[in-house]
Amino acid sequence: MDPAIWEKIKDHPCYSEEAHHYFARMHVAVAPACNIQCNYCNRKYDCANESRPGVVSERLTPDQALRKVIAVASEVPQLSVLGIAGPGDACYDWKKTKATFERVAREIPDIKLCISTNGLALPDHVGELADMNVDHVTITINMIDPEVGAKIYPWIFYDHRRYTGVEAARILHQRQMLGLEMLTARGILTKINSVMIPTVNDEHLIEVNRWVKERGAFLHNVMPLISDPAHGTHFGLTGQRGPEAVELKALQDSLGGGAKLMRHCRQCRADAVGLLGEDRGQEFTLDKLPDEVIYDAGKREAYREVVACERGDHVAAKSQAVAIVKAADSGKSLLVAVATKGGGRVNEHFGHSKEFQVYEASPRGISFIGHRKVEQYCLGGRGADATLDGVIAALERIDIVLCAKIGDCPKDRLAEAGIRATDVYGYDYIETAISALYAAEFGVEPMAATA
Numbered sequence: 514m515d516p517a518i519w520e521k522i523k524d525h526p527c528y529s530e531e532a533h534h535y536f537a538r539m540h541v542a543v544a545p546a547c548n549i550q551c552n553y554c555n556r557k558y559d560c561a562n563e564s565r566p567g568v569v570s571e572r573l574t575p576d577q578a579l580r581k582v583i584a585v586a587s588e589v590p591q592l593s594v595l596g597i598a599g600p601g602d603a604c605y606d607w608k609k610t611k612a613t614f615e616r617v618a619r620e621i622p623d624i625k626l627c628i629s630t631n632g633l634a635l636p637d638h639v640g641e642l643a644d645m646n647v648d649h650v651t652i653t654i655n656m657i658d659p660e661v662g663a664k665i666y667p668w669i670f671y672d673h674r675r676y677t678g679v680e681a682a683r684i685l686h687q688r689q690m691l692g693l694e695m696l697t698a699r700g701i702l703t704k705i706n707s708v709m710i711p712t713v714n715d716e717h718l719i720e721v722n723r724w725v726k727e728r729g730a731f732l733h734n735v736m737p738l739i740s741d742p743a744h745g746t747h748f749g750l751t752g753q754r755g756p757e758a759v760e761l762k763a764l765q766d767s768l769g770g771g772a773k774l775m776r777h778c779r780q781c782r783a784d785a786v787g788l789l790g791e792d793r794g795q796e797f798t799l800d801k802l803p804d805e806v807i808y809d810a811g812k813r814e815a816y817r818e819v820v821a822c823e824r825g826d827h828v829a830a831k832s833q834a835v836a837i838v839k840a841a842d843s844g845k846s847l848l849v850a851v852a853t854k855g856g857g858r859v860n861e862h863f864g865h866s867k868e869f870q871v872y873e874a875s876p877r878g879i880s881f882i883g884h885r886k887v888e889q890y891c892l893g894g895r896g897a898d899a900t901l902d903g904v905i906a907a908l909e910r911i912d913i914v915l916c917a918k919i920g921d922c923p924k925d926r927l928a929e930a931g932i933r934a935t936d937v938y939g940y941d942y943i944e945t946a947i948s949a950l951y952a953a954e955f956g957v958e959p960m961a962a963t964a
């Protein structure tokens with residue numbers, strides 16, 4: 514990879530799958546106004562173009578946002594990125610976005626600034642984004658054909674008037690493509706989010722992927738439509754369904770040759786704080802912040818030194834692990850669910866996990882392919898049977914679970930469902946553990962696996 518690009522993504526948890534094991538993001542909801550209507554959105558909630566639908570995030574003024582960012586940056590050593598990801602559109606509600614970024618950059622110059630936008634107002638602000646050193650911009654692009662767009666967007670508000678139907682979708686499409694090309698020309702990295710809507714744009718997203726790749730998109734993140742009548746959205750109320758997990762994976766797999774795919778997105782809240790798989794937002798709500806905050810860089814600086822050492826070691830271990838799996842030449846694949854709380858290691862207890870990271874080991878190597886959210890099974894030292902049923906259901910088709918600790922009871926219940934589990938590789942690097950498993954499973958010399 515080009516060293517200049519690596520420098521931009523190496524600490525960004527969304528733009529680098531590897532970085533998401535080490536670094537955290539926080540979002541501040543400062544820009545609530547929006548200039549379009551998406552059929553999967555209810556304005557009472559966060560912007561579903563980047564965030565989990567049906568969630569209401571804490572809205573802040575730029576000054577309140579600064580106070581919150583300083584408090585979080587002093588307490589959360591992994592923090593590397595500040596994002597503005599709704600509710601509303603960061604480029605349309607531009608004054609608040611700009612005021613927030615300027616204040617934060619003055620106090621914490623090394624924090625990365627990141628926005629998510631629907632793209633309509635984006636071309637008006639690309640110059641200012643570049644001036645503010647915003648290196649990462651997400652544009653939600655659900656279509657390149659306005660006929661498809663008209664099924665997703667009932668109206669837009671552009672240049673002081675409202676447009677509807679195909680005309681609205683055409684303008685939106687043109688502005689999205691212009692914005693993407695302008696960002697690419699300035700070397701700003703772009704991630705394209707697409708909401709997969711079965712029978713509306715699912716097959717069309719193959720074409721979208723090709724178009725955005727041609728225009729320099731760095732990543733493509735295909736997100737499932739989450740459609741619930743209780744959210745009160747047009748799609749929710751008219752029975753438009755979201756894709757099944759297998760449909761989403763099949764589409765992602767078919768996009769293999771186009772723009773690089775992001776598979777570790779968690780559809781975060783618009784006020785999320787922490788590593789992607791966790792949310793510490795409730796620890797930093799406005800009512801919990803002191804009136805006066807002073808930035809203490811100590812924790813972040815110390816953490817970065819530790820990560821710098823650990824990372825080289827991890828990269829070497831990973832490349833050795835991948836070589837072992839490839840050398841096995843078994844023609845077989847293994848689906849592994851890993852309990853982890855960061856650092857790229859198998860370091861979470863089975864019963865404490867709120868999600869499992871899923872890896873596929875195959876003759877192509879070891880790939881991160883997604884995550885499975887679960888309810889925490891063990892609370893206060895006791896496991897609940899009903900919760901375990903849900904965890905087992907969420908682990909469907911997984912061959913082996915890797916964790917730092919697991920008791921006999923959940924292990925036996927998993928075995929009954931045809932899923933093996935082991936804590937033998939606790940605290941190993943994830944890839945090292947998977948390669949050892951793969952070697953044991955498919956008859957490679959054990960010594961080679963652990964050398």
Ligand code: CLF
Nearest residue numbers: 527538596598627778779780781
């Ligand atoms: Fe936030 Fe988005 Fe920036 Fe990341 S989230 S604005 S690029 S800092 Fe990341 Fe969360 Fe997925 Fe977004 S996991 S929803 S992709």
Ligand code: SF4
Nearest residue numbers: 547551554560561601
């Ligand atoms: Fe809702 Fe975001 Fe679409 Fe605006 S851009 S209508 S806030 S989903």
